[in-house]
Amino acid sequence: MRSVAVVGAGQSKFGRRNDARLDELAWESVKQAMDDAGIVQNDIDSFVVSTVGGWSAELLPAVFVGEYCGLEPKPTMRVEAACASGSAAIYQAYSSIASGLADVVAVVGVEKMTESPTSVAVELIGRAGNYFWEFENFGMTFPGYYALYATAYLSKYGATEKDLAEIAIKNHYYGSMNPKAQFQKKVNLDEVMSSKYVAWPLKLLDCSPITDGSAAVILASEKMARKLTKDPIWIRGIGAASGTANMSLREDFVGLKAARLAAKSAYQRAGFDGDPKKLDLAEVHDCFTIAELLAYEDLGFSRKGGGFKMAREGQTYKGGVLPVNLSGGLKAKGHPIGATGVSMVGEVTRQLKSQIKGDRQADIRNGWGLVHNIGGTGHYAYVTLLSQDKGGQ
Amino acid sequence: MRSVAVVGAGQSKFGRRNDARLDELAWESVKQAMDDAGIVQNDIDSFVVSTVGGWSAELLPAVFVGEYCGLEPKPTMRVEAACASGSAAIYQAYSSIASGLADVVAVVGVEKMTESPTSVAVELIGRAGNYFWEFENFGMTFPGYYALYATAYLSKYGATEKDLAEIAIKNHYYGSMNPKAQFQKKVNLDEVMSSKYVAWPLKLLDCSPITDGSAAVILASEKMARKLTKDPIWIRGIGAASGTANMSLREDFVGLKAARLAAKSAYQRAGFDGDPKKLDLAEVHDCFTIAELLAYEDLGFSRKGGGFKMAREGQTYKGGVLPVNLSGGLKAKGHPIGATGVSMVGEVTRQLKSQIKGDRQADIRNGWGLVHNIGGTGHYAYVTLLSQDKGGQ
Numbered sequence: 001m002r003s004v005a006v007v008g009a010g011q012s013k014f015g016r017r018n019d020a021r022l023d024e025l026a027w028e029s030v031k032q033a034m035d036d037a038g039i040v041q042n043d044i045d046s047f048v049v050s051t052v053g054g055w056s057a058e059l060l061p062a063v064f065v066g067e068y069c070g071l072e073p074k075p076t077m078r079v080e081a082a083c084a085s086g087s088a089a090i091y092q093a094y095s096s097i098a099s100g101l102a103d104v105v106a107v108v109g110v111e112k113m114t115e116s117p118t119s120v121a122v123e124l125i126g127r128a129g130n131y132f133w134e135f136e137n138f139g140m141t142f143p144g145y146y147a148l149y150a151t152a153y154l155s156k157y158g159a160t161e162k163d164l165a166e167i168a169i170k171n172h173y174y175g176s177m178n179p180k181a182q183f184q185k186k187v188n189l190d191e192v193m194s195s196k197y198v199a200w201p202l203k204l205l206d207c208s209p210i211t212d213g214s215a216a217v218i219l220a221s222e223k224m225a226r227k228l229t230k231d232p233i234w235i236r237g238i239g240a241a242s243g244t245a246n247m248s249l250r251e252d253f254v255g256l257k258a259a260r261l262a263a264k265s266a267y268q269r270a271g272f273d274g275d276p277k278k279l280d281l282a283e284v285h286d287c288f289t290i291a292e293l294l295a296y297e298d299l300g301f302s303r304k305g306g307g308f309k310m311a312r313e314g315q316t317y318k319g320g321v322l323p324v325n326l327s328g329g330l331k332a333k334g335h336p337i338g339a340t341g342v343s344m345v346g347e348v349t350r351q352l353k354s355q356i357k358g359d360r361q362a363d364i365r366n367g368w369g370l371v372h373n374i375g376g377t378g379h380y381a382y383v384t385l386l387s388q389d390k391g392g393q
Numbered sequence: 394m395r396s397v398a399v400v401g402a403g404q405s406k407f408g409r410r411n412d413a414r415l416d417e418l419a420w421e422s423v424k425q426a427m428d429d430a431g432i433v434q435n436d437i438d439s440f441v442v443s444t445v446g447g448w449s450a451e452l453l454p455a456v457f458v459g460e461y462c463g464l465e466p467k468p469t470m471r472v473e474a475a476c477a478s479g480s481a482a483i484y485q486a487y488s489s490i491a492s493g494l495a496d497v498v499a500v501v502g503v504e505k506m507t508e509s510p511t512s513v514a515v516e517l518i519g520r521a522g523n524y525f526w527e528f529e530n531f532g533m534t535f536p537g538y539y540a541l542y543a544t545a546y547l548s549k550y551g552a553t554e555k556d557l558a559e560i561a562i563k564n565h566y567y568g569s570m571n572p573k574a575q576f577q578k579k580v581n582l583d584e585v586m587s588s589k590y591v592a593w594p595l596k597l598l599d600c601s602p603i604t605d606g607s608a609a610v611i612l613a614s615e616k617m618a619r620k621l622t623k624d625p626i627w628i629r630g631i632g633a634a635s636g637t638a639n640m641s642l643r644e645d646f647v648g649l650k651a652a653r654l655a656a657k658s659a660y661q662r663a664g665f666d667g668d669p670k671k672l673d674l675a676e677v678h679d680c681f682t683i684a685e686l687l688a689y690e691d692l693g694f695s696r697k698g699g700g701f702k703m704a705r706e707g708q709t710y711k712g713g714v715l716p717v718n719l720s721g722g723l724k725a726k727g728h729p730i731g732a733t734g735v736s737m738v739g740e741v742t743r744q745l746k747s748q749i750k751g752d753r754q755a756d757i758r759n760g761w762g763l764v765h766n767i768g769g770t771g772h773y774a775y776v777t778l779l780s781q782d783k784g785g786q
Contacts, residue, residue, distance in 0.1 A: 001493040046633070054452070057529070059445075059520035060475050063772040064638040073654055075633030076773070077481035080471040082453050088470035092485050099492035100394040127452035136450070240439070240468030245457045261466055379456040380469070 008037025082375030086341020087382030175328025182334030239265030256378030401430025402739030475768030479734020480775030568721025575727030632658025649771030
């Protein structure tokens with residue numbers, strides 16, 4: 001299998017982007033990623049578009065984006081795995097290059113969620129489970145799904161709403177330093193704890209927002225990566241797994257089995273022993289604060305039931321065991337669902353290259369980083385390990 | 394790059410399938426494909442789901458299908474490339490195996506179009522171009538797009554509506570022998586010519602129908618294929634390309650550039666010289682009769698402007714230069730859009746193994762077959778070459 005590197009990354013400003021159409025929004029990232037890689041459209045063999053859609057009237061987002069970005073007539077497809085679509089698209093690009101079918105592939109994640117009225121967006125996201133049994137018959141909403149996990153977790157392990165709040169506070173703290181984040185402001189414990197309940201015990205400030213945005217990365221074969229850059233960031237392994245559509249079929253509500261399986265597979269493929277101290281940073285899927293907490297345990301950063309203590313002790317700030325979501329996470333950076341996974345890989349790439357301005361740049365010691373990207377409530381899980389050049393491929 | 398074979402194929406009855414939900418419909422094909430390959434779910438490493446969706450309320454079709462088919466917790470994603478989604482999903486599975494990331498991958502194409510009222514389905518399909526400029530501002534419909542091509546072609550080359558009708562007659566003739574086809578009845582010239590105009594010069598019997606259905610194939614690495622079957626059908630090459638979203642940017646309306654590029658790439662990858670006489674059969678994308686005619690030329694079966702003579706002379710019946718759409722094609726077999734490409738590859742596989750009952754079985758001489766699958770009006774194009782074992786890999 002051929003080695004694959006990230007050789008370029010770009011991201012648009014996240015937030016309410018009434019100033020740009022879907023294709024224009026995509027171009028902001030594609031242009032940055034091509035410039036970062038030092039390439040033009042002609043150097044790209046194919047492109048993969050990650051978008052969940054449903055908010056927009058465009059039925060064929062991949063070709064719509066491709067035409068505007070000057071990528072037509074290159075081969076393309078759209079990939080969807082709910083909020084993990086970005087990672088799934090990267091998996092598709094990665095396997096194309098690893099197989100030898102392509103040398104340079106662009107991955108473009110883009111979502112314009114505010115094209116729908118908020119009530120429609122909330123309904124669409126609410127369908128991210130088993131529509132008939134859960135949404136239609138029992139009125140489940142997306143925050144409601146994660147609230148099930150939060151109540152089970154808090155009850156079983158004695159964690160508190162304040163522990164969840166600590167995750168929001170941390171992610172807003174780092175988001176305040178990220179000029180591309182949707183929310184560039186800190187929040188304090190009082191603000192989180194007094195924000196209104198969305199689905200008990202999750203409050204407004206436990207939830208990631210509805211976001212417009214795009215992200216792009218350029219992946220390349222080893223030969224092309226060596227030509228293009230002195231500091232390729234290698235994809236050392238991608239693991240994936242799926243969960244049941246029906247929540248009623250889940251084994252428990254204190255962790256996501258799909259995430260554990262995806263991590264196991266990624267660690268195996270990357271030859272990574274799972275020791276969080278060997279990672280310099282992780283971007284994890286904090287669509288809700290509880291989701292980040294579950295991630296600590298599903299990824300093996302802490303023992304089962306111990307994740308909330310990491311949050312309580314501030315162990316996922318810089319200087320702790322492992323800095324998590326130095327981008328601000330989905331919580332503060334924003335969550336344009338098809339773009340999220342691509343943005344996470346772009347962030348870890350730039351972090352490993354020490355390209356981040358200001359205090360949210362991680363200390364790079366071992367040169368390894370991790371991306372954890374979940375679709376639905378553990379319906380899809382993708383875990384990706386990236387590393388610097390050292391130690392070779 | 395590792396060799397990849399089709400080791401199992403299945404297809405549901407196509408038509409109006411009010412008797413089955415989306416997941417149940419998918420299972421009909423998955424079960425057949427697994428039985429055909431002699432495997433069970435545990436033997437499958439990952440699965441890819443091809444569905445365009447929009448008709449159904451289910452937001453996460455891949456996990457919904459995966460749970461019902463017993464494929465959870467295996468890695469999955471949904472792939473979409475409009476009506477070429479099935480081929481794009483096969484491309485994704487193919488690259489996973491070719492790279493060494495997986496050994497056995499299931500590809501499931503499924504679509505339940507009749508869940509929407511026909512008027513909604515027609516609107517959704519009508520958006521398969523550039524929504525704002527073409528659908529919203531100029532009222533283009535999907536038959537309208539292909540009618541542009543038909544008028545340009547008939548006008549430039551002197552072909553007639555009767556030549557288009559010959560394609561419908563042929564495909565209904567073969568569809569009449571396919572127990573899984575939506576329309577199992579022959580049509581004659583009078584019936585086609587007197588059917589009502591949908592978008593001049595295309596009449597009702599020039600158009601493929603709205604269809605529910607599923608298809609599945611199991612792909613395997615060479616090592617696994619050798620274990621599982623004595624007659625693997627090898628994927629010798631897949632080529633793909635995209636077209637402009639805006640029709641106004643097309644170079645001409647007498648062929649699909651994306652199809653020509655996809656064919657060129659597939660032929661190159663497969664080491665195929667393009668001589669149609671070396672193929673035993675082809676399944677081509679006849680969403681409208683004009684589309685099959687353009688395919689003859691885009692694939693090099695005839696010279697530019699000569700395709701209609703192949704139809705007029707019956708050269709794409711068995712016994713002619715190259716039998717095309719012995720399944721009945723999209724026209725008679727039906728066109729459940731996400732399932733179509735998967736069904737085409739399954740059909741060519743079964744044909745190359747001489748497993749078809751009755752007179753629609755091709756004469757297998759060279760052991761090669763071709764699949765041509767188009768998304769939108771040449772917005773996406775995928776061409777796949779398959780062959781028997783002989784000549785080796």
